Amino acid sequence: MIKVSFTENLQRHIRCDALDVAPGTLDAVLAQVFERYPPLAGYLLDDQGELRKHVMLAIDQQLVQGAMPHQQVLAAGSRLHIMQALSGG
Amino acid sequence: MVDRILFWTRKGLVEMRAGDHGFDYAQTHFLGEPVSAAAVGPDGTWWCALALGHFGSKLHRSTDLGANWQEVAVPVFPEKPDDPDDKNPWALEQIWCLEPDPQIPGRLWAGTIPGGLFRSDDGGDSWSLNQALWNVPARKNWFGGGFDNPGLHSIAIHPEDSDSLTVAISSGGVWKSEDAGNHWRQVGKGLRAEYMPEDMQFDLVNQDVHRLMAAPSNPDWVWVQHHNGVFVSSDGAETFRECTPDPSAFGFAVAVHPKRPETAWFVPGVKDQYRFPVDQALLVTRSEDGGKTFQAQRQGLPQGGSFDLVYRHGLAVDRTGNTLAFGTTTGNAWCSRDGGTSWQLLSHTLPPVYGVSLINA
Numbered sequence: 001m002i003k004v005s006f007t008e009n010l011q012r013h014i015r016c017d018a019l020d021v022a023p024g025t026l027d028a029v030l031a032q033v034f035e036r037y038p039p040l041a042g043y044l045l046d047d048q049g050e051l052r053k054h055v056m057l058a059i060d061q062q063l064v065q066g067a068m069p070h071q072q073v074l075a076a077g078s079r080l081h082i083m084q085a086l087s088g089g
Numbered sequence: 090m091v092d093r094i095l096f097w098t099r100k101g102l103v104e105m106r107a108g109d110h111g112f113d114y115a116q117t118h119f120l121g122e123p124v125s126a127a128a129v130g131p132d133g134t135w136w137c138a139l140a141l142g143h144f145g146s147k148l149h150r151s152t153d154l155g156a157n158w159q160e161v162a163v164p165v166f167p168e169k170p171d172d173p174d175d176k177n178p179w180a181l182e183q184i185w186c187l188e189p190d191p192q193i194p195g196r197l198w199a200g201t202i203p204g205g206l207f208r209s210d211d212g213g214d215s216w217s218l219n220q221a222l223w224n225v226p227a228r229k230n231w232f233g234g235g236f237d238n239p240g241l242h243s244i245a246i247h248p249e250d251s252d253s254l255t256v257a258i259s260s261g262g263v264w265k266s267e268d269a270g271n272h273w274r275q276v277g278k279g280l281r282a283e284y285m286p287e288d289m290q291f292d293l294v295n296q297d298v299h300r301l302m303a304a305p306s307n308p309d310w311v312w313v314q315h316h317n318g319v320f321v322s323s324d325g326a327e328t329f330r331e332c333t334p335d336p337s338a339f340g341f342a343v344a345v346h347p348k349r350p351e352t353a354w355f356v357p358g359v360k361d362q363y364r365f366p367v368d369q370a371l372l373v374t375r376s377e378d379g380g381k382t383f384q385a386q387r388q389g390l391p392q393g394g395s396f397d398l399v400y401r402h403g404l405a406v407d408r409t410g411n412t413l414a415f416g417t418t419t420g421n422a423w424c425s426r427d428g429g430t431s432w433q434l435l436s437h438t439l440p441p442v443y444g445v446s447l448i449n450a
Contacts (some may be wrong), residue, residue: 013144015158039160043144047180048168054143084143 002029002074007083016040026059027070029080044082056085090450091412093154094435095135096422097124097402097444099325102137104155105435107450112424112435118155126402127446128187132194136213138163138184146183146201150213164199164207164216174229177203177238188244188401190251200241204231206260206268219270222256227275228296231261233299234297236318242401245303245311255311255326257301259401262293263326276426279329283317299341300401301326304350310379314343314401319355319381334374334383336367342404344413351379354406354429356399356415364398371395373404373415375429389432392422397421402444416442 001020010034014037021089034041044055050068051057055066059074065085066070074080094112096103101117102124118137125140135151137158148223149158169179181200192195199207199216206219222372231239239261247253252269255276263277281297282289289295297316303326304310311322313329318338320329332338339360346352354373358364366372371390374383391397397417404415413429420439421433 010144012143013147042147042163043141046145048169050180052143052145 002078002080004029004033004080004082006081007081009084010040010043010082014039014043023074023076023078025039025070026057026068026072026080029074033080054085056083057081058083090407091407091414092450093122093448094414095127095129095446095448096424096439096442097127097137097446098416098420098440098442099123100440102127102155103439104333111433114436116155118158119149123443125443126185126187126199127444128189128197129446129448130189130197130212130249130438131191134189134212136187136189138196138199140183148184148213150442161213162209162215164201164205164218166203166205166218174211174286176229176233179203181205182236182238183240185240185242185427186244188246191248192251196251198244198246198254200244200256200317202236202238202240204228204239204241204261206241206244206256206270211403220298221266221271222264222273225264225273225275228261228293231258234259234299243298243301245301245308247308248263248305251301253301253308255301257298257313259299260295260297260316262296262299263301265326276326277329278327279322279331280315280320281318282315285295299413302343302353304345306346307350310345310350312343312380314340314355316361319343319380321353323379330380332376332380332383335385336372339364340399341401342399342415344404344406346406346408346410347408349377352377352410353380354404354413355383356421358398365396368399369395371397373413373425373429373432386429388430389425389434400443403442405445405447407447408449412447414445414447416445418442431441 005018094105101120104115105112106115123140126138139147166179186200190200197209202305207216216270243257245255275293309325311326313320319332322329339358344354370392373386406413414424422435
C-alpha cells in the first residue's frame with residue numbers, strides 16, 4: 001500500500017485524514033485519494049489539472065513542485081505526503 | 090436601516106453590528122483567511138469568496154446570516170487550447186466580484202482574475218464560463234492592472250431587465266450585453282487612458298477602469314472610477330464624459346446614490362505611483378450634479394499623517410443614500426449617517442480591507 005498523508009494546514013480547510021491506497025502511477029494514486037475526498041482535488045490542482053503553484057508533494061524523499069510526474073510509479077511501501085510550498089500564501 | 094457591515098479583509102470577513110452608539114465589532118468569519126469578495130443576495134443569502142494562498146479560491150455560502158457556512162463550487166476555466174497568442178492562464182486566480190441578480194432567485198454572477206465572467210443559476214452550486222465574452226478577440230489585448238493578469242471586477246445588472254449587463258475589466262474597458270451575455274460589444278467612448286501613447290489614449294480596449302457602478306434608480310447613469318480619472322455616462326455606458334474632481338481624480342472606489350443617479354462618492358488619492366491621500370489628508374468627494382462639481386468631505390476623517398487607500402470594492406452606500414461605509418488598506422474604517430458629509434471611525438485595528446457590504450435589517 002501507499003501511505004498518503006496531508007499537511008495540517010490543509011486540514012484547516014477540508015477534512016482529509018491519512019489513508020492507505022493501492023500502488024500505481026502518481027495519477028492513479030491521486031485518483032484514489034480524490035475518490036475518497038472529492039473536494040480535495042480543487043485544493044491541490046488548478047483548473048487545468050496541474051499542481052497548484054504553492055502546493056508541493058513529497059514522494060518518499062523526492063519533492064515535487066510544478067510539473068507533476070504523472071506516470072511515475074509509486075511502489076508498495078512508498079509514502080506520498082501532500083504539503084504546502086513555503087512560497088506564496 | 091443598515092444593521093450589519095461586512096468588511097472583506099486580508100484576515101477574514103469582519104462583521105460589525107449596529108448598537109446603541111453606532112456599529113460594534115461582532116465577529117470574524119473565516120478568521121485568518123483572505124476574503125477577495127462577498128455579496129448579499131436579495132433573499133438574504135451571504136456569499137464569501139476566499140483567496141487561499143496555497144490552495145486556491147474557495148466560495149462559501151450562508152443562509153442564516155453567517156451562523157453556518159457551506160462550501161460550494163468555484164468557477165473553473167475549461168481546458169486551455171493550444172494558442173501561443175493567448176498569454177492569459179486559464180485557471181482561476183481569485184473571485185474578484187460577486188453580483189446576485191436582483192430578480193432571478195439563485196442567479197449569481199462572478200467576475201474573476203483572469204478576466205472571466207461566470208454565471209451560476211443555483212446559488213453557487215455550479216458555474217459556467219460566459220464563453221461569448223471570454224472568446225471576444227480583444228481579450229488577448231487585455232492586460233493586468235495591479236495584478237499580473239486582467240480581472241473583471243464590476244458587473245452591473247439592470248435592476249428591471251436581467252438580460253442587460255455591463256461589465257468592466259482592469260484593463261480591458263467596458264463591455265455590454267443586452268441578451269443575458271450571449272453577445273457582447275465594447276462600449277465606453279470618451280474614456281481616456283492617460284498612460285497610453287497619445288494616439289492610443291481613446292482606444293476602448295486599453296481603458297483601466299478601476300470600478301464601474303450603474304445608478305440603481307436609472308441605470309443609464311453609469312459612474313466610473315478609472316485609473317487616471319472619473320467619468321460619467323448618461324446613456325448606459327455608450328459614451329462617457331470626463332470629470333475633474335479636486336483635489337485628485339485618482340482612486341479605485343465609487344458609490345452611487347440609490348435614488349439620485351446624479352449623486353456619487355469617491356475616495357481619491359495621489360495618483361498611481363504613490364497611492365495615499367493628497368497631503369496625507371483623507372477625504373471623500375461627492376458630486377450631486379452629475380459630475381459637474383465635487384465637494385470634498387473631510388469632517389471626521391484624519392487631516393494629517395494618513396496613508397489610507399480605499400480599494401475598488403471598499404466603499405458602499407445603503408438603500409437610503411444616507412449611510413455609507415468604507416475601509417482602507419491600513420485597516421481603518423469609517424461610517425457616515427448623513428450622506429457622506431461627516432464620518433465616524435468604526436475601527437483602526439482591522440486587517441487591510443478589500444471590500445465592504447452593507448446589510449439592511
